[in-house]
Amino acid sequence: MYGSDTDDEEMYQSESPAPQYTPREADLESLRPVATEPPLPPVEKRDRYGFKKQTQYITLAEYEEWEGRYNGDLDRRRKKWEQLLRESGLAPGEGGPVRFPPKSNKIKRYVRKGIPPEWRGAAWFWYAGGQKFLTKYQGKYEELVNSPTLPSDSELIERDLHRTFPDNIKFKPDPPPGVTRMSKLQEKQFETPMLQSLRRVLLAFALYVPKIGYCQSLNFLAGLLLLFMEEEKAFWMLYILTQTHLPGTHELNLEGSSVDQWVLMSSVRDSLPHIWQKIGGGLDGSEVDMSSTKLPPVTLCTSSWFMSGFIGSLPIETTLPTVLKLYLESL
Template identity: 30%
Template sequence: MGLVKASEEYLCSSLSSDSAIDRGDASSAELAGRLQDLEKELISTKCELAKVMNRQSSYQELLVQREDAIRFLEGRLDTSSVSELAKTGSGKSSSKNDKDLQERLRVLQNQNKFLNEEVKKLAKLRETDRNSFYQQEEKIRTLEAEIEKWKLDYVLLIQSSIRFPTGDSVEDAELILFGGDRHKIRIKRLLEEARRINPGLPTYESLSNQEVHVDSYGFRHKFEDQSLLLHYLCQELAQHYLSQAGTYEEHQKRWTHFMRQHGKSVASHPKELKPLCRGGIPDRFRKQVWRQLVHFKCKDIMEEKGPHYFRNLCSHLPDSPLASQYRKQISLDLMRTMPSNIKFSAPGSKGIMDLQDVLLAYCCHNPTIGYCQGMNFIVGMALLFMDAQDAFWTLVAVAEKFFSNHYFDQNLIGAQADQQVLKDLLAHRLPQLYRHLEAIDIELSTVTLNWFLAIFFDAVPFMV
C-alpha cells in the first residue's frame, strides 16, 4: 500500500512538472529518491515472498512425510487384521490394536487435511504476492519511462531556447535561460548519468576546455561559445533519451527480425521495408540495406557493364578528357564537402581520394550529366557507410534511377521544377508563411535548391 500511495503522489506531482522546472521543486535528485524508495519496498516484498515460498516448501515436505506414514500405517493395519484374525484366542488383543491403528490413522488424516488447506492458502498467498510483485515492477517501469520523458522534454526545451539576435551567424548564438547556472548544473548532472549507459557521450569538462570531440560518424566538435556548447550537449542527450525509449527498442527489434528473415533480399519485400525505413535504418544495418537497394535499382546497368566497371573507369581517369573537363571544379569542392569529418579533413586522406575517384568516374560514365554541385555531398554521405564502388553505384542510382535524367544536368530542369512544386505546396499548406516570404521578397528556391540537390544533407540533423 505504501508503494501505491507513493506512486499516486508521484504521478500527481507530474501535473505541475513544467512550473517545477523553474521553481526547482521537483529536481532530478528528488525523483531519484522516490524511485529508490520504491525499489527498497520492492526488495522487501521479494524477501517476504521468499519466506512464504520457504514455508510452502516446508509444508509440502511435511505433507509428503505424513502421506507416507498414512500409507505405511494402512499397510500395517491390513497386515495386522489378517494375521490377528488367523490366530485363535487373540480376538480381544487384535480388536484393541485395530482401534489404536484406526485412531492414529484418523489423526493423521486430519493432520493431512489441515496441511492440505494450509498449502492451498499459501499457494493463494504466493499468487497474490506474485501479482503484486509484477504490478509494482510495472509501476516502476512506468515511472522510470515518465522520468525519461521529462528529461527528454527538458533538454528539448533548453535546446529550443537558443537565439540568433543579430542574424543567422553561429557566432551570434545566445542561449536565453533564467535561473543563473541552475540549468547548466542540471545538464551536467544529466550528462554524467547518461554517460554511465553510453560512455561515448562527451563530457562537459572536455568540451568547455575546447577539446575536440569526435562523434560516432566521425564529425569533430569543438566549442568556444558556452551557449553553443550547452545546445550541443542537449542535442546529444535528446538523441540518447530517444535511443533508450521503448519505441526505439521495439523499432530495433522489428529491424532485427526483418533482417534475419530477409537480410539477403531486402528489396524484394517493399511492403515490409518501407515503414521500417521511414522509422529510420539502424546504423548497423545501414550499409547492408543501402547496398542492396542500390544494386537492385542499378541491376540492369551493372549486368551490362560488368563487375569491374568502376575499377576500369578509375584506371582511365588520368588520361580521360571527360575527367579533365570537370577535374578543376571537383577539386574545389572536395575540401568543402565535410571539412569537420575526420575522413575528409585532409587533402590526401582516403576519404578525399575516394570522393574524387567516384565523382570523376561518374563524369566518364555519364558525360551528358557530368558533374553537378551537390553530387559531392551525396557521394560523401555514401562513403561514410560504404566503399568507393558502392558509393559510385549509389550516385548512379540517385542521378539516373531515383530522379529524372534532367535533374542534375547543366540547366537543373528537374530540380527547378521541384522548386515550383514546393512553392505551390507552401502556398496551399502554409499560406501565412508563403505570404510573408512574398511580402519581404524572398525567393524560396534560393534557399531550398541546394537542399534538393544534396538530398537535404545539411538541412536536417545528420542522424535523420
C-alpha cells in the first residue's frame, strides 16, 4: 500500500554513504591561506608637537616622505649630542639632560645643525639662564597668577588667545562629533589645559612688565615655549626673551621693532640691491630715503617676523632651531 519492495531498495541505496574522494595536491593548494603583508600602521596626521602635517603648502604624503629622512638626521644628531655630553661629564639621564656644556663655537655649530626635539626646552632654558630667575624669584609667578589683572590687558589677551596655533590640537581640540566649527562659547567650554596655561602666562607677564602689558605676537612666543616646558619656566623665558634678546620690540611705541626693520632694510639695500629695487620703494614707486625715519611699506609685513621670532612665517622645524640660536648667539 505504501510502496513496493523495489521502492524500499531504491530508498536504501540513496541513503548509502557517498564514495570517498581524495583531493589532488593542486586542490589542497588552493585551500591553503594566502600569505599577506601585515597591515600598515595608520598615518599620523599631526606631527610630534601637535600641528597638522598637511597644509596648503604641502600634502600629507610629501610631509611623510620628508619626515622619514629628517628622523634619520635626528637620530644621527642625537648620538653626536650624547657623545658631546659624555665628553663634558654631563651624560643625559632617563628624562634627558638638564645641564649643557658652556657656550662655545663647537656648541654653536651643534645647535645650528640641530638638537633632539625632546631636549629643546631644557636647552633653551639652560642657555637663556632661566634657572637663575627661577631661583631668585621663587614664588613670584604664583603671586602674579593670583593677583587681579587689568581689564584692558585681559580683553586683549582673550581676543588673541583662541587664535594661537589654531591648527595645533594642544591649543584647539577637534570639534565634537557633528560640529564643523565651534562657536566662541564652545571654544571656551572645550579649552585645553595648554590654552589655560597660556592665559595665565600672558596675564602674569602683563602685570610684571607694564611697559609692554600685552602685545600681539606674545601669544605665539609664549605658546611655543609652553610646548617644551612647564608653565613657570615659560613665563621666565618670555621675560628673558623680551627684555634681553628683543629689547623694545614689544613695547607700546614699538621702537625696538622699528630699529630691527631699519637694520634689515639697510642690509637688504647694501647686500641685495636687486631685491632692494623691488621692495625699497614707497607705494607711489618712489625710493625711500633710509637716512630718514621713513621705512618701506614692506616692513608692515616683515616686522611680524621679528616680533614673533618667525613663528608662523617659517615651518615649525625651521623655527625651533632659530629660537635656540637667538638665546645662544645673542649674548
